[in-house]
Amino acid sequence: MINSTPIIGAPRAGSRTPRQQRGYRNPTDAWLLWIFFGWLGLHRYYIGDWKKGVAMTLTLGGFGLWSLLDGFFLTRRLRRINSGRL
Structure with missing residues (x-):
């Protein structure tokens, strides 16, 4: 007979990792x-900020300045x- 009790802490089949x-x-x-x-x-x-992505696309990265500043904060x-703090 197969033991059907789940292992504690094991992910269920089809569940997603954190x-x-x-x-x-x-x-x-x-x-x-x-x-x-x-x-x-x-x-x-890519990181999920699609509204800012659209604004950057329309302004070509804020004429380069916005894109340059993103390098400091990316x-x-x-x-x-x-970390899940969005």
Whole structure:
């Protein structure tokens, strides 16, 4: 006879891991998007800030200034997203 009691702490089949529930974003991917396509705001779409992404796309990254400033704050924003504090 097979024991059907679940192991305590084991995830159920089909359940999502905490990283998947939070919407984990890879910092390397975000930085590469910022480096090559920051002027279009593609890094903003990737991290889930689609409204700011649209604004950056329409203004070409705030004429470069907004995109440049995002380089200083991208790591902090990713940490907040990945810790679940959005």
